[in-house]
Amino acid sequence: SQTIHQWPATLVQPVGSPLSLECTVEGTSNPNLYWYRQAAGRGLQLLFYSVGIGQISSEVPQNLSASRPQDRQFILSSKKLLLSDSGFYLCAYTGGGNTIYFGEGSWLTVV
Amino acid sequence: GQSLEQPSEVTAVEGAIVQINCTYQTSGFYGLSWYQQHDGGAPTFLSYNALDGLEETGRFSSFLSRSDSYGYLLLQELQMKDSASYFCAVKVRATDSWGKFQFGAGTQVVVTP
Numbered sequence: 001s002q003t004i005h006q007w008p009a010t011l012v013q014p015v016g017s018p019l020s021l022e023c024t025v026e027g028t029s030n031p032n033l034y035w036y037r038q039a040a041g042r043g044l045q046l047l048f049y050s051v052g053i054g055q056i057s058s059e060v061p062q063n064l065s066a067s068r069p070q071d072r073q074f075i076l077s078s079k080k081l082l083l084s085d086s087g088f089y090l091c092a093y094t095g096g097g098n099t100i101y102f103g104e105g106s107w108l109t110v111v
Numbered sequence: 112g113q114s115l116e117q118p119s120e121v122t123a124v125e126g127a128i129v130q131i132n133c134t135y136q137t138s139g140f141y142g143l144s145w146y147q148q149h150d151g152g153a154p155t156f157l158s159y160n161a162l163d164g165l166e167e168t169g170r171f172s173s174f175l176s177r178s179d180s181y182g183y184l185l186l187q188e189l190q191m192k193d194s195a196s197y198f199c200a201v202k203v204r205a206t207d208s209w210g211k212f213q214f215g216a217g218t219q220v221v222v223t224p
Contacts, residue, residue, distance in 0.1 A: 032209050032210075032211075034211070034212070036214075042216060042217070043198065043214050043215055043216035043217050044154070044198065044200075044214040045214075046211060046212070046213060046214075049205065049211050051209075057205070057206065059211075090153060090154075092212075094209060094210075094212075096209050098141070098142055098144065098159040098161065098202060099144070099156045099159065100144075100156070100200075100212050101156070102153035102154050102155075103153060104152075104153055105152075105153050
């Protein structure tokens with residue numbers, strides 16, 4: 001069966017510190033991968049999506065970046081966090097169908 | 112770009128029927144999805160409509176009118192566990208991709224006894 005995992009589940013980071021969130025998918029090959037951010041009580045904002053290793057499309061200009069070093073691994077990074085980067089970050093994938101599956105999410109608080 | 116509009120909150124009593132409307136403006140439209148999200152959790156898939164009409168899955172039904180750029184989610188026989196946020200999402204064409212999913216701001220459904 002297909003599963004998706006992301007970590008860490010929660011983190012508190014000071015302003016200006018780096019960030020790395022990791023996501024892995026199991027049970028499927030060549031998935032489309034996505035990173036979303038959800039501010040408290042808000043909708044989901046698409047940040048990045050990837051169709052293959054090393055292929056990243058950015059939806060929103062910001063101080064975040066994404067990388068896909070392996071087929072089923074997706075990483076969200078920042079060199080210097082801002083207060084506005086706080087939120088709930090969700091990794092997701094599709095296997096070519098019409099359903100998008102989300103990971104458990106990562107709560108980021110920038111202080 | 113894409114935009115989706117849905118009400119911010121709906122309150123109803125147990126056993127009632129709730130309809131959540133979603134209007135969208137987009138290009139490269141493939142279909143309309145609905146997702147449920149409980150507090151602190153990840154969104155989970157409810158339905159997907161690619162063609163006009165009504166799709167029924169148990170107590171939940173979803174409708175799409177492509178010509179009106181409009182859809183709705185119908186929740187019947189409301190239960191307390193249905194209290195959650197509901198998001199409409201459009202699947203749209205993306206370069207070199209099977210498509211990408213843009214979400215609305217969500218509708219908070221509050222079910223009261």
